[in-house]
Amino acid sequence: MNLQINSQSYQVNSDGDTPLLWIIRDELGMTGTKYGCGLAQCGACSVLVDGEVVRSCVTPLDSVAGRQITTIEAIEADPVGKRVVAAWIKHQVPQCGYCQSGQVVAATALLKQTPNPSDDEIAAAMINLCRCGTYNAIEAAVKDLSSKEGETL
Numbered sequence: 001m002n003l004q005i006n007s008q009s010y011q012v013n014s015d016g017d018t019p020l021l022w023i024i025r026d027e028l029g030m031t032g033t034k035y036g037c038g039l040a041q042c043g044a045c046s047v048l049v050d051g052e053v054v055r056s057c058v059t060p061l062d063s064v065a066g067r068q069i070t071t072i073e074a075i076e077a078d079p080v081g082k083r084v085v086a087a088w089i090k091h092q093v094p095q096c097g098y099c100q101s102g103q104v105v106a107a108t109a110l111l112k113q114t115p116n117p118s119d120d121e122i123a124a125a126m127i128n129l130c131r132c133g134t135y136n137a138i139e140a141a142v143k144d145l146s147s148k149e150g151e152t153l
Contacts, residue, residue: 001065005030006074016062020054021045023061024071032072032101036129043128046102047071053109072101081108087141095132102128107142116146 003010005028012023024030024047033056036044040055047056048070075081084107087093094100103126110117110125117125122142130138 001061003061003065003069004067005069006071007068007077012061014061016060018061019057020047020059020061020064020069021056024056024069030071030073034098034101036099036102041129042099043102043106044099046105046128048105048109051109051112053106070105072105075104075108078108078112080112083145084108084111084141087145091137091141091144093134093137093141095130095134099128099130099132100134103130103134103138107138107145110142111145117142122146 001012001016003012003023005024010028012027014023014027021033021035024033033047034044035057036042038057040058043055045055045057046053048054049064050067070078076085081104084104088100088104106126106128110122114121122139126138126142
């Protein structure tokens, strides 16, 4: 099966029902995407598939063949993703950092689809769990970005 991850092609031989997360981390060695709950609840495993946030821990491999997958390793290749990472640094969002790759992926998807999200849209999109409670900093970073569409930080 051919996968397109971070603009590169990878040939994998795993079963089609193998979760995408195992391929990304174990076979391809991209460890920025984290295993959290394994139930698609926490969002630590979030990646983009054709620009949409997907929980890779429950996404079967055969559902993403031929689609564009973006992991945290390539998020800064995207102009919006690069701005999100800069905002995360500016607002000192990460605490332990474990969930932050998924948070950055979710924020990137939100801002690409809705450049100036309302508070309700931010709350609806940023549903990943953070055990450190960085939600206020995440909201501040997303709001900062939404008011500066097209600007660099």
